[in-house]
Structures are given as C-alpha cells and as structure tokens.
Amino acid sequence: MIEVSGLYKRYHRQRKVYDWVLEDINLSFPKGVSVGLLGRNGAGKSTLLRLIAGMDTPDRGTIQRNCRVSWPIGLAGGFQGSMTGRQNVKFVARVQGGDYNVTEVIRFVQEFAELGDSFDEPIKTYSSGMRARLNFGLSLAFDFDVYLSDEATAVGDRAFRAKATKAFKDKVGKSSLIMVSHSEGILKDLCQAGVYLKDGSATWYDDINDAIAAYHEETSAVKATDSKPAVVKASGTKPQEKKTAPEPQTLAQAQQQRKQRRAEFDKAKTAFEQAKADELPSQEQEKHANAFKTARKRLHQARQRVEAMKPPS
Amino acid sequence: MPKQTHTSGRTPWQVTRSVWYAMFMREAISRTMADRMGWFWMIFEPLAFTAIMVGIRGFIRGGNLIVNAEFIPWMITGLMGFFLVREGMMRGLGAVSSNSALFAYRQVQPVDPVLVRNALEGLLRTFVFMIFIVGALLLGTNMFPDSAIRAMFWWLSLWCLGMGLGLITSVAGTLVPEVATIIRMLNMPLLILSGVIFPLNQLPHWVLEYLMYNPIIHGLELLRGSFFEGYQMIHGTSAGYFWLFTLITISLGLIMHVRFKESLKAQ
Numbered sequence: 001m002i003e004v005s006g007l008y009k010r011y012h013r014q015r016k017v018y019d020w021v022l023e024d025i026n027l028s029f030p031k032g033v034s035v036g037l038l039g040r041n042g043a044g045k046s047t048l049l050r051l052i053a054g055m056d057t058p059d060r061g062t063i064q065r066n067c068r069v070s071w072p073i074g075l076a077g078g079f080q081g082s083m084t085g086r087q088n089v090k091f092v093a094r095v096q097g098g099d100y101n102v103t104e105v106i107r108f109v110q111e112f113a114e115l116g117d118s119f120d121e122p123i124k125t126y127s128s129g130m131r132a133r134l135n136f137g138l139s140l141a142f143d144f145d146v147y148l149s150d151e152a153t154a155v156g157d158r159a160f161r162a163k164a165t166k167a168f169k170d171k172v173g174k175s176s177l178i179m180v181s182h183s184e185g186i187l188k189d190l191c192q193a194g195v196y197l198k199d200g201s202a203t204w205y206d207d208i209n210d211a212i213a214a215y216h217e218e219t220s221a222v223k224a225t226d227s228k229p230a231v232v233k234a235s236g237t238k239p240q241e242k243k244t245a246p247e248p249q250t251l252a253q254a255q256q257q258r259k260q261r262r263a264e265f266d267k268a269k270t271a272f273e274q275a276k277a278d279e280l281p282s283q284e285q286e287k288h289a290n291a292f293k294t295a296r297k298r299l300h301q302a303r304q305r306v307e308a309m310k311p312p313s
Numbered sequence: 314m315p316k317q318t319h320t321s322g323r324t325p326w327q328v329t330r331s332v333w334y335a336m337f338m339r340e341a342i343s344r345t346m347a348d349r350m351g352w353f354w355m356i357f358e359p360l361a362f363t364a365i366m367v368g369i370r371g372f373i374r375g376g377n378l379i380v381n382a383e384f385i386p387w388m389i390t391g392l393m394g395f396f397l398v399r400e401g402m403m404r405g406l407g408a409v410s411s412n413s414a415l416f417a418y419r420q421v422q423p424v425d426p427v428l429v430r431n432a433l434e435g436l437l438r439t440f441v442f443m444i445f446i447v448g449a450l451l452l453g454t455n456m457f458p459d460s461a462i463r464a465m466f467w468w469l470s471l472w473c474l475g476m477g478l479g480l481i482t483s484v485a486g487t488l489v490p491e492v493a494t495i496i497r498m499l500n501m502p503l504l505i506l507s508g509v510i511f512p513l514n515q516l517p518h519w520v521l522e523y524l525m526y527n528p529i530i531h532g533l534e535l536l537r538g539s540f541f542e543g544y545q546m547i548h549g550t551s552a553g554y555f556w557l558f559t560l561i562t563i564s565l566g567l568i569m570h571v572r573f574k575e576s577l578k579a580q
Binding site for chain 2: 083
C-alpha cells in the first residue's frame with residue numbers, strides 16, 4: 001500500500017527553478033495491484049517513480065510506503081562504474097540487510113543475468129542491455145512488495161524480455177508492480193490498473209485499457225492538429241488474410257507451419273511497431289495492433305501443435 | 314521537510330549499520346586492490362615523502378633546536394599526524410560525487426560515504442604509522458611514545474579533526490566546485506604552516522599569534538608532547554582550543570549534511 005498525497009515536485013538547478021513537473025498528485029496504490037504509468041515523454045513518469053522509490057524528495061506533500069519498495073529498475077544509475085558486476089551485487093545485497101545471504105544473492109543474479117565472464121568486469125565496460133539485465137536480476141533477488149520498473153524490459157533481446165516478463169508474472173500474488181513503459185503489450189500483460197500523467201496531473205484508471213485509451217486520445221489529438229492524416233504509409237504493411245491451409249498432420253508439417261507463422265508474426269510485429277513509432281492516429285494503430293495480435297495467436301497455436309506432436313523426450 | 318515513512322522491519326540504526334558495512338567493504342577493496350600496487354604505494358608514498366623531507370632538512374641544516382626530541386622522530390610524528398588530518402579533509406571532497414550512483418538505494422545517505430572513507434583512511438594511516446614506528450625501532454631510532462595512552466588519544470583526536478573537516482568539505486566542495494579547488498591549493502602551505510617540517514618556535518611572537526589559530530598545530534604539538542617526555546610545546550598550545558575547534562567542525566559538518574542532503578543527492 002503506497003499513499004501519495006498532495007505531492008508537488010519541480011527541479012532546481014543552479015539557482016534556476018523550473019516549472020512544476022508534478023502538481024498536486026493524490027494517488028493510492030492498493031496492495032497487490034500492478035499499475036502502469038502512462039504519459040508522453042516528459043510527463044513526469046520517471047520522476048514519480050523516483051519519488052515513490054525515495055530517491056528524491058517531493059517539494060510538498062507526502063509519500064507513505066508501508067511495504068518494501070524496490071529501487072527503480074531500469075537503465076539509469078544504481079551501479080558504480082569502476083566496480084565489477086559482482087562487487088556491485090555484493091554491495092546491494094549487504095545494504096538490503098542481514099536476512100539475505102550474500103552468496104545466495106550473487107548466485108541468483110549471476111544465473112539470471114547471464115553475463116558470463118563479464119560478471120567480473122567493471123560495470124563501465126557493459127552495454128546498456130547488460131546493465132539492465134544485471135539491474136533486473138538484482139532486483140529480483142530480493143523479496144520486495146512493490147517493484148518499480150522504468151522501462152526495465154525495454155532493452156535486452158527477445159529472449160531476455162520474455163524471461164523478464166515471465167519473472168514479473170511469477171511474482172504476481174506475492175508482490176505487485178508499478179511500471180513505466182511505452183510498450184502497451186507489456187502493460188496490458190502485466191498491469192491491472194493504470195495512471196495517466198498529463199500536464200503535471202495524474203488520473204487513476206481502474207482498468208489499464210482505459211488509461212491506454214486516454215493516452216491514445218491525447219497522442220492522436222496532437223497528431224490531428226499538426227499534420228494531415230498519415231494513412232498512406234500504413235497501407236501495404238498490413239498482413240494479408242491467410243488462405244485456409246489444411247491442418248498439419250506430421251511433425252515436419254507442423255514445424256513448417258510454425259516457421260511460416262513465425263515469419264508472419266515478425267512481419268506484423270514490425271508493422272505494428274513502426275506504426276507506434278510513427279505515432280499514427282489510434283484507429284490506424286488499432287488495425288496494426290489487431291493484426292499483430294492475430295498473428296501472435298496463430299503462431300502460438302502452431303507452436304502448441306509442434307509441442308503436442310513432438311515425441312516425449 | 315516532508316515526512317516519509319517506510320516500515321521495512323529494520324530499525325534506522327540497523328539499516329545504517331548495514332550500509333556502513335557494505336560501503337566499508339567496497340571502499341576498502343577499491344582503495345587497496347583497485348590500483349596497481351595500491352598496497353605498496355600506501356606505505357611507500359609517506360616513506361618516500363619523509364625521506365625527501367629529511368634529506369632536504371639535512372641540507373638546509375640549522376633550526377634543529379628541538380628540545381628533548383630527536384629530529385627524525387619529531388618529523389615523522391608531525392608528518393603522520395598531518396597526513397591523517399589532510400587525508401580526512403581531502404577524501405571528503407570526492408566522497409559524495411564518486412558514490413552518487415549509490416543514492417539510488419534510499420538506504421544510502423550522502424553522509425555515509427564520508428564517514429566510511431574517513432574511518433577507512435584513519436585505519437590505514439594508523440597501520441602505516443605502526444609500520445613506521447616498528448621500522449624506526451628496528452633501525453635503532455627511539456620512536457616509541459613515552460606515553461602511549463596519550464599518544465593514542467591525540468592520534469584519535471587528530472582523526473576526529475580530519476573527519477570534521479571532511480564532513481564540511483564534502484558538502485561545500487560538492488555544492489560549490491570552487492571550494493574544492495581552493496582546498497586543494499591550501500594543501501601545501503598548510504604543511505609548512507602547521508609546523509610539520511620546520512619548528513615554529515623561532516618565529517616572532519606576532520606571527521605565531523596568527524598561526525596558532527590553525528588547530529592542526531595544536532594537535533600535532535600535543536601528539537609530539539605525548540611521544541617525547543619533556544618536549545617543549547609551542548607556547549600557546551591548548552588542548553581546549555583544539556577540541557573546541559574539532560567539535561564545532563564535526564557539528565557544523567553534520568548539520569550541513571542534514572541541511573543539504575537533498576541537493577547532494579541530486580548532484
């Protein structure tokens with residue numbers, strides 16, 4: 001249970017005072033409910049996350065956390081560059097307290113992050129993906145009630161993303177999640193409720209889909225005012241309806257089908273991501289999203305078929 | 314100041330202790346292991362410095378009129394005590410900025426790295442000093458303190474002074490970078506003005522009057538006084554002044570850390 005009341009935040013740097021980033025935020029994050037934070041770039045998502053984590057203090061207002069809250073898991077910070085991954089993990093394990101066995105934690109992180117020999121190299125030699133993997137694995141080594149994720153799943157390859165999503169899903173029930181992400185699939189997957197940030201104020205939505213819809217409304221409104229509809233770009237990328245192929249009977253056929261559907265899925269995915277990156281109007285994005293979802297479903301079915309036909313090993 | 318509560322089941326003291334422990338281990342490793350031959354330089358650097366200073370003084374001659382104290386032990390105690398204070402002050406300068414990544418964990422406060430570094434520095438310096446004492450004894454120079462208890466007490470007092478100065482410089486030097494430059498500049502004159510290399514006894518009274526505002530002189534003289542029975546301390550040396558100054562710097566430093574906690578984290 002995290003209670004945010006009357007929260008104001010703005011940044012001061014070199015005697016200069018900037019505009020309010022967050023103004024009069026009143027939120028209450030119930031126990032066990034995962035929340036997605038949405039908003040355009042600069043809307044204050046990461047600031048809110050930092051405040052919840054206790055990394056920063058609000059100018060006014062209070063944040064009450066009556067549970068163990070993680071640090072914001074993501075790209076930025078948390079590691080000292082000159083120390084090795086192992087030393088950093090050791091440090092955090094010690095800071096988090098005596099009830100954690102340091103060697104246990106190290107072993108867990110080492111396995112999860114899959115850094116290989118780089119685990120004993122200084123952090124400053126890491127790529128951003130490696131850093132994120134380490135940070136992510138590290139946070140999972142501790143039993144937090146609430147995990148804060150700042151685009152933690154954005155970097156890293158597909159395999160790691162799948163692993164990360166699964167890890168978060170396994171935690172459901174024991175702990176909840178407050179996450180910032182621009183990937184709506186992940187938000188829908190992992191979160192129940194949503195908070196939409198705009199112009200310094202926050203709106204709570206009990207359903208993440210409503211929050212996403214509100215976010216779409218804003219982005220498409222912006223698009224409509226400053227450009228002519230960009231429909232042309234989208235045509236042609238939409239995956240074609242598939243001819244109904246006979247159900248595969250043998251393992252080889254099933255694998256063939258899986259391969260094909262994988263290709264379809266990849267195509268739909270790139271189209272969808274392109275559409276999102278272009279900030280197309282929401283109806284256009286919807287179309288791509290639907291195509292993407294169907295492709296995913298079909299791929300999933302094909303995979304299941306292969307799994308079913310495989311001889312037990 | 315907005316109130317923030319978090320009940321994680323640990324008392325603040327337990328949290329702080331585990332932070333200090335974690336930080337001490339990391340600082341100890343980076344201090345001694347990270348550099349190539351870190352250990353070697355830690356001992357060799359003061360040794361070389363002492364040797365150079367003794368050599369220079371041997372050439373210049375004169376002014377060796379130190380009552381009841383041999384010249385080389387006199388200088389070694391001065392150099393060691395001075396380094397203890399100076400390192401406490403200088404280590405404070407970089408303590409906050411070089412650990413800023415760690416403020417991501419809310420358990421870690423800006424004051425923690427300063428205190429930990431000071432403690433570590435003090436331990437290392439104590440170790441080096443002991444090596445010097447043993448080494449000098451083996452070479453037949455009488456380096457053993459005549460009053461060991463008092464020597465330890467004044468050694469710890471100098472450590473406290475270093476910590477107080479370190480607390481202040483860590484805040485001031487981080488928030489105002491110019492202060493850091495000035496403090497680095499003060500380094501060398503301070504070595505001479507603190508009576509480490511030249512005895513200040515022969516200086517005219519009116520100069521001494523001003524020099525005696527420097528608390529390091531008081532600390533060093535008192536340390537030497539405990540090492541050499543019957544040593545003639547500079548006129549005006551006062552334990553009271555030294556401790557008053559030390560306690561004020563420590564309190565001021567801690568207050569500054571409380572006041573500027575947020576700005577330091579944001580750096």
